[in-house]
Amino acid sequence: MALDVGKLLAGSVQYPKLPEVSPSYGTAGFRSTAVLLPCTVFRCGVLMALRAMHTGAATGIVITASHNPEQDNGVKLVEPSGHMLSPSWEAFADRLANAPDDDALAELCHELISQHSISIGNATVMVAHDSRPSAVALVAAAGDGISCVGATAYACGLLTTPQLHWMVMKCNRKLPHSKEDYFHTLAEAYEQLTAGAATPDEVIIVDCANGVGANALQQLQEKLGAKLRLKLFNTEVGVAGKLNADCGADFVQKERTGPASMTLAECSGRCASIDGDADRLVFFSQEGDTLALLDGDKIAALLALLVQQLLKAAGLEDVSLGVVQTAYANGASTQFLQQLPHCTVQCTPTGVKHLHAAAEKFDIGIYFEANGHGTVLIGKPFLEKLQKTSQAGGEKLQEAARQLEALATLSNQAVGDALSGLLMVEAALQLLQKDLQSWGALYRDLPSRQRKVSVRDRSVVKTADAERKAVSPAGLQEGLDKAAASVKSGRVFVRPSGTEDVVRVYAEAATQEDADGLALEAARLLHHLAGGTGAEV
Known part of the structure; x- marks a missing residue:
């Protein structure tokens, strides 16, 4: 069957391309102010329908902007495997999103169909969304894009991003994949993993970022009962202005402070924080005037210890175990992991797609970005x-x-x-007989500082060596190297953001003062060499 161009054009005319909007596929799809997204989301619906026809399996779309402010939204695209969109299709996603008019869109669709010998026919795209008010219109745009090329949009409703990824993966494996199956699977696996361990008395306080994860954690709690005692904060899902507002994993991890809506007393317990679509997780505890942060680096270290203990007990030490990090990983965490026996540490560019691909090459691959986004992959042969x-x-x-x-x-x-991660961390603490304090004491983080710098064109900043080196503009890396060498344990890098129109700066040193100064010097270099606007955000 051939593509019905008339039907495609009839759908596309409802979502015109605004000439001032130039979408760019980032580390996890498209993201922007919500009012600018209908055309992009419609075209992503078209793309994922064609991807489903090409693979002969269901694909997925999640309407979410993760940890971004409520006025933003975005779209994450899911492969039949449950992974993020194949890198080989990302460039075409960009081209479709930027096609100047309906005729250009139709031509690109024909090109894609011809290039991949796609047979137009029955296909399914599973669509979910987070709790943003703009989600309703964008879900409709995705659905129109899917249906106008002859595929079926299967509405999954309000879900966390990882739930939709999990459901697509299980669906294509012909396994139970409902919302209920997701919670049942997590609860049953957690009980099996912790069987024989003492049920902790301590209540886990969870900051839910006023996002969709609050609903999901409530359902998980119902499944686990007394096996896991949770007290949820920031659960005002759908209340205007609340989502990710001074709360959530990104806020806690970046600002190094507890959620503004929680008291110091509440933050002094066994605390965790997830983000708006529940794919990031960090732990924390207020100790006097200091917030003890247990971020993705610390989670990876804890889970590596758990895996090593279980492998040894099972007599399976001859196993390739890898921990995959990005340049944002604290240098102290890298050093700790490198000292673990039979553990390989690898660095990749920022973005889960890069970490996931690297982790799959090990029998057991653990990956976590410092922001708390990660998981444990265990290969089929193992x-x-x-x-x-x-x-x-x-x-x-x-x-x-x-x-x-x-x-x-x-x-x-x-x-x-984040939900799976929360259960894995709690199981690891029980089986390794650790509390937050002994977990945090595995190693001491080097002081660090992150900044976001506005420049006229972030694309002029190009990087190499897993984003640890700047190759342009000229002179930038030389300046960064000189600044890092001027302080003890200095390390600094810059990279164009994949989700915001800024350049990100990361610096670390032996003291907080030196880390702050190093980050400030990197910002000054960007302003001077990369056409800085003079603004720092």
């Missing part, structure tokens, strides 16, 4: 080895092997998941 171990050997070997199988089920194999 799972087959586990199944043999769980059926043979002594009782202790079998128990450890079953726990590793439970960990593989508990960890979201498609994408980083």
